[in-house]
Amino acid sequence: MERHEQIEKSVLGSMLTENYLIVDGAVKQDFFLSHIHKNIFGCMQALLAKGRPVDFVTLLTMMEPAALGGANYLAELTHFANPTKFDRYVDMMCEAWKNRVKNRILIQAKEEDWEIGMIQQAFEELEKEGNAGIETNISMDLMKMGERPYEEVQHTPGVPTGLNDLDKLLDGFQPAELIIIAARPSMGKTDTLNHFALHAGLAGYKPIIFSLEMSRTSMIDRFIAITGGYNRLRMRNPYTHFTEKQKSNWLPTLGRLSEANIHIDDRAGLTVSQMRAAARRIMHTEPKLKPILFIDYLQIIRGDTPSHNRTEVVGQISSELKQIAKEFNCPVVCLSQLNRSVETRDNKRPVMSDLRDSGNIEQDADVIGFLYRDDYYDKETDRPGLLEIQIAKHRNGPTGTATVGYVKETGILHNIDWTRERMA
Structure with missing residues (x-):
């Protein structure tokens, strides 16, 4: 009982801290066991419906303090807030509620001598009620498609990659898809991720980057180098190494980068649950902008539960990343390391079996892309x-290779004019 009370306090505390969770969490008043918590949640919903802020002060205007546990009780709820575990706790409350209802059904069935069929029907109705709001019947979808053969298709591409040949293959990064970009170290993974994020931001999307390895400052410097075309070695001391032209272009570069509306979370050792909570909070700051998530990189994401089997952990992580893509209906682009077997072959181009701690990566990912540079292995190429x-x-389209230009000194990826290349 005490544990359940702590869970309910955490859910309510998280809602007080992040008001959008009152609606996002799909919580029902019946989920709460405590009558005081039922009252608090009901007042929260009423305040939100009126467009008013929800905090312990406004809650006290809705009902007698005693019915809400008192002013101190409300104020202390925020101490239990844990948005990272919010979804898990709501699921636990829902399951506990279902079990309570099932017990009541069984007691009533025994008292009234129900037939087995009636008990099964009551359990099925309970499951439907627990999943309220989830539409599964496709009839309405089919009705909306009635005129489809007679209407011109309005094609909507995905999030642009900024690389023409890659966009031809993928049609941009698609909503609800998990995209894995894998390579050996020093092949240009982070620069590729930054290129995608910058172009997504400039195209009007909201790039949310989880940089688990590189610091926020280093990432920002890389973005500045890409945006302004600056040599990264010179950026270590721009006062000494920049030309006057480069210095005069500095503020315009920062202004253009600011337009990309990039968000960077550089906390180390994050779990997928923590990334989900952070992304949801960032998304609600500007709900009109469609998000795209970037993660650098998969193998250093921390599992929710400790395990000595790293392959199992990575498999669970890749599955959870796919769930986030579906839940937020946005692309999730995640970098991944390759194992060392690449280095032992004459042909260094990666293959599927080179995915490190692969687990379910190949199964969960909608798109898997490998990066390869000839000049990394052969300086005379x-x-x-x-x-x-x-x-x-590519689960929903063709496979193939897009070859682009890469300037390692600045981190810039660019399209290649193959006509000009052949003439050179």
Whole structure:
């Protein structure tokens, strides 16, 4: 009982801290066991319906303090707030509520001598009620499609990658898809992620980056280098190494980068649950902008439960990332390391079996792309400055390779004019 009370306090405290959770959480008043908590949640809903802020002061205007546990009780609820575990706690409350209702059904069935069929029907109705708001029947969807053959298709591409050949393959990053970009170290993974994030932001989307390895300051410097075309070595001391032209272009570069509306969370050792909570909070600051999530990188995401089997943990993480993509209906682009077997082959181009701690990555991902640079392995190559993005898996479209230009000094990826290349 005490544990359940703590869970209810955490859910209410999280709602007080982040008011959008009152609606987002799909919580019902019946989920609460405590009568005081039922009253508090009911007052929260009433305040939100009136467009008023929800805090312990406004709650006290809705009902007698004693019915809400008292002013001190309300004020202390925020101490239990834990938005990261909010979804898990709501699920636990829902399951506990279902079990209470099932027990009442069984008691009533025994007293009234119900048939087995009646008990089963009552349990089925309970499950439907617990999943209220989730539409499963496709009849309405089919009705809306009645005129589809007679209407011109309004094509809506996904989030642009800023690379023409890649957009031809993927049609942009699609909503609800998990995209894995994998490569060996120093191949250009983070620069590729930054390129995608910058172009998504400038196209009007909201890039949310979880940089688990690199600091926020380092990431910002990389974005400035890409946006302004600055050599990253010179950026270590711009006062000494910048030309006057580069210095005069500094403020316009910062202004353009600001337009991309990029968000960076550089906390180390995050779990998927923590990323979900952070992303949801950021999304609610500007709900009109469609989000796209970027994660650097998969193998250093911390599992929710400790385990010595890293393959199982990574498999669970990839599954949870796919769930986030579906839940938020946005693309989730996650970097991944490859194992060392690439280095032992004559042909260094990656294949699926090179995915490190692969687990369910290949199964969960909608798109898997491998990065490869010839000039990383062969300094005398006749293909310097080229980056191959090989789409090895594409659940809803073609596979293939997009070859783009890559300037390592600045981190810039760019399209190649192949006509001009052939003439050179």
